[in-house]
Amino acid sequence: MMTIFTCTDSFEGILCGVHDAWMSRLGHENVSLALEDTGNLRMFAEYRRAEESPGKAEKVMEAIRRKAGREACERVYRASLSCEEQKADRIYRFLVCAFRVGPEIVNMLQIPAVYELFRMNRSVENEARSLIEFVRFARTDSGILFGVVGPRCDVIALMAPHFSERLNAENWIIYDEKRRKAVIHRAGGGWLTARLPDDSFRRKLADSGDQQEFESLWKIFHEHTAIPERKNPRCQMTHLPLRFRPYMTEFKGERR
Amino acid sequence: MLIQQEMDLKEKLAILSDAARYDAACTSSGVERKGKPGQLGSTAFAGICHSFAADGRCISLLKILYTNQCVYDCRYCVNRRSNDVPRAAFTPDEICRLTMEFYRRNYIEGLFLSSGVLESPDRTMELMHRTVWKLRYECGFNGYIHVKAIPGADPVLIGQTGLLADRMSVNLELPTAEGLKSLAPSKDRARILGPMRQIQTGIAAMERGIVPRGEPLKGAVYPWRRQFVPAGQSTQMIVGATPENDYQMLTVAEALYRNYDLKRVFYSAFVRVNDDSLLPALPGGPPLLREHRLYQADWLLRFYGFTAGELLSESHPDFNIFLDPKCDWALRHLEMFPVEAQTADYGTLLRVPGIGVRSAKRIVAARRAGRLDFAALKRMGVVLKRAVYFLTCGGRMMYPVPMDQDFIAAQLLGEERRRAWDIGQKDSYRQLSMFDDGFLNPVPTAEDRVSAALGQM
Ligand code: SF4
Numbered sequence: 001m002m003t004i005f006t007c008t009d010s011f012e013g014i015l016c017g018v019h020d021a022w023m024s025r026l027g028h029e030n031v032s033l034a035l036e037d038t039g040n041l042r043m044f045a046e047y048r049r050a051e052e053s054p055g056k057a058e059k060v061m062e063a064i065r066r067k068a069g070r071e072a073c074e075r076v077y078r079a080s081l082s083c084e085e086q087k088a089d090r091i092y093r094f095l096v097c098a099f100r101v102g103p104e105i106v107n108m109l110q111i112p113a114v115y116e117l118f119r120m121n122r123s124v125e126n127e128a129r130s131l132i133e134f135v136r137f138a139r140t141d142s143g144i145l146f147g148v149v150g151p152r153c154d155v156i157a158l159m160a161p162h163f164s165e166r167l168n169a170e171n172w173i174i175y176d177e178k179r180r181k182a183v184i185h186r187a188g189g190g191w192l193t194a195r196l197p198d199d200s201f202r203r204k205l206a207d208s209g210d211q212q213e214f215e216s217l218w219k220i221f222h223e224h225t226a227i228p229e230r231k232n233p234r235c236q237m238t239h240l241p242l243r244f245r246p247y248m249t250e251f252k253g254e255r256r
Numbered sequence: 257m258l259i260q261q262e263m264d265l266k267e268k269l270a271i272l273s274d275a276a277r278y279d280a281a282c283t284s285s286g287v288e289r290k291g292k293p294g295q296l297g298s299t300a301f302a303g304i305c306h307s308f309a310a311d312g313r314c315i316s317l318l319k320i321l322y323t324n325q326c327v328y329d330c331r332y333c334v335n336r337r338s339n340d341v342p343r344a345a346f347t348p349d350e351i352c353r354l355t356m357e358f359y360r361r362n363y364i365e366g367l368f369l370s371s372g373v374l375e376s377p378d379r380t381m382e383l384m385h386r387t388v389w390k391l392r393y394e395c396g397f398n399g400y401i402h403v404k405a406i407p408g409a410d411p412v413l414i415g416q417t418g419l420l421a422d423r424m425s426v427n428l429e430l431p432t433a434e435g436l437k438s439l440a441p442s443k444d445r446a447r448i449l450g451p452m453r454q455i456q457t458g459i460a461a462m463e464r465g466i467v468p469r470g471e472p473l474k475g476a477v478y479p480w481r482r483q484f485v486p487a488g489q490s491t492q493m494i495v496g497a498t499p500e501n502d503y504q505m506l507t508v509a510e511a512l513y514r515n516y517d518l519k520r521v522f523y524s525a526f527v528r529v530n531d532d533s534l535l536p537a538l539p540g541g542p543p544l545l546r547e548h549r550l551y552q553a554d555w556l557l558r559f560y561g562f563t564a565g566e567l568l569s570e571s572h573p574d575f576n577i578f579l580d581p582k583c584d585w586a587l588r589h590l591e592m593f594p595v596e597a598q599t600a601d602y603g604t605l606l607r608v609p610g611i612g613v614r615s616a617k618r619i620v621a622a623r624r625a626g627r628l629d630f631a632a633l634k635r636m637g638v639v640l641k642r643a644v645y646f647l648t649c650g651g652r653m654m655y656p657v658p659m660d661q662d663f664i665a666a667q668l669l670g671e672e673r674r675r676a677w678d679i680g681q682k683d684s685y686r687q688l689s690m691f692d693d694g695f696l697n698p699v700p701t702a703e704d705r706v707s708a709a710l711g712q713m
Contacts, residue, residue, distance in 0.1 A: 107621040110632035133306050137361045165291035166298040214357045220266055224273040226309035229527045235312025
């Protein structure tokens with residue numbers, strides 16, 4: 001019978017799942033990993049909850065680093081941010097190969113388990129990159145730059161290093177309204193991620209006096225920089241899918 | 257000339273972004289610069305697109321003219337002296353404010369500043385220089401700046417501006433001296449190539465550690481690291497305003513890459529904004545498909561090791577409408593195919609239709625660790641529906657294909673004709689991605705990535 005180890009939807013949670021499944025010594029083909037609370041219970045399987053502890057996650061991380069190298073570590077981390085329900089098991093399958101082969105594993109896309117991890121990585125990276133491009137900040141009356149996103153994958157932590165370079169002298173917040181998570185950056189300092197109990201804090205953030213002015217200036221520019229003779233909504237759609245637009249200044253008020 | 261005083265910032269922005277939009281050479285790539293404490297901004301080597309306009313083109317920089325007033329009368333240009341259009345000019349402070357506030361909100365990657373010629377090239381260059389100087393030194397802006405060099409301006413001014421800008425460009429506009437003479441009589445080739453050479457020499461000197469000479473500016477105390485045009489220079493050629501063929505265009509581009517070390521040549525399908533008897537009529541709209549083919553070929557020059565002479569010749573001077581330049585080339589060189597995926601070197605793999613820079617790299621990395629099959633090639637991004645005619649894997653083709661030009665052409669054409677049709681048909685053209693089809697997929701810049709899909713490159 002299959003034993004399914006369930007874990008929380010987080011990097012640490014998944015690593016703990018990997019740990020417990022591996023240490024159970026039931027054999028790789030007899031175990032699988034699943035996220036908690038997905039509601040997809042399988043018949044003829046035994047469910048075990050992976051106990052979460054930082055020590056365990058640390059140990060697995062160390063093992064990956066040692067046996068499979070840095071690149072594999074990073075890929076596992078990014079895959080853990082994916083929005084795919086099967087990500088935990090896919091990470092496990094990848095690690096089974098990675099521990100056997102070593103650092104070369106990351107190039108071996110001919111192996112399906114490696115390709116799956118690569119594919120999840122790519123979509124996480126793509127979304128982080130898109131949001132680095134598309135996130136819009138509004139300046140609040142207290143001078144904080146406030147940006148809201150609603151990503152499929154949990155990418156705000158991947159966006160933070162970019163903005164902490166670029167907007168180093170600013171106080172800013174990027175808020176993931178789907179997960180109620182935020183990265184918060186203090187001017188001249190570092191950044192941290194925080195979970196927020198609700199989004200009542202948003203009501204306290206009023207726009208600065210010139211926010212409206214720059215929003216309309218930006219809309220004007222956005223409209224006028226397009227060449228009318230080359231109008232191509234389809235192409236615009238491909239590069240800037242509708243799901244990003246509700247968060248973007250230049251599409252505010254546009255009928256969908 | 258109608259110059260309105262007391263115009264508000266919104267009106268100015270509308271006029272001066274309208275006036276700048278036909279310049280395609282607007283990217284934010286080529287230099288990686290970290291943020292600096294107390295300053296605003298950083299740059300990414302690959303460039304960053306922040307939005308997409310209704311024409312599907314990437315918006316990376318705040319692309320504006322300083323002014324759309326101009327003493328010249330180039331026939332193709334919407335800002336020419338003889339056009340009766342509203343005129344405006346920014347002040348340096350207005351441009352700084354727009355740039356800083358847009359940048360902070362993550363609308364843009366930086367500033368692209370061009371201009372009509374106000375009074376004289378020197379006066380214009382001087383105003384542009386003053387603007388970017390303010391932006392760097394007074395506002396502490398550390399993001400991307402692209403400035404046009406105005407042909408005919410004092411080299412000292414151009415040199416000074418280059419110390420503040422990341423990229424500079426002088427537009428060639430028309431590929432040959434004759435073309436230039438007919439449509440832009442006030443410009444001549446020497447005046448365009450002069451600043452191009454100056455910028456090239458300045459960059460080369462910078463790379464050897466020599467900061468170009470020039471008067472240090474009074475009051476220059478902000479610790480801006482003096483570098484000369486670190487992201488290199490680019491240029492633009494208009495496609496289809498004059499009778500040059502693709503071979504001439506591509507040969508000029510190749511010469512610019514070789515002799516002037518340009519980072520990029522942009523091609524801009526001619527849009528007939530003026531009713532002028534010397535301009536072609538273009539009933540089908542701007543020649544977008546031709547522009548697209550030129551961008552594809554340009555990529556083959558820059559990333560795939562092709563030369564202009566391999567792709568076109570005097571007797572074969574224009575690109576095939578129905579086949580992309582790489583397929584077209586492969587079909588004319590069937591003796592070099594099929595290629596074996598397990599053993600062919602990187603350069604040879606790159607020449608296979610359906611294999612791009614990224615998939616070629618993945619193949620080379622993966623086969624070191626084990627054997628490949630067609631399914632694996634597909635996962636690595638190889639577009640099999642093209643590559644099958646040119647590729648073996650483990651000594652075998654995916655299915656038996658006669659190495660016959662007509663047969664393969666017919667197979668490829670089925671797909672290509674549809675694409676070409678789509679792109680040539682205004683309003684109905686599909687998104688045509690050179691990345692999805694595996695024709696071109698290195699990731700040199702973010703704008704490349706998206707513009708390729710647009711048919712811009
Ligand atoms: S110099 Fe430039 S702005 Fe002036 S008419 Fe010629 S192309 Fe237009």
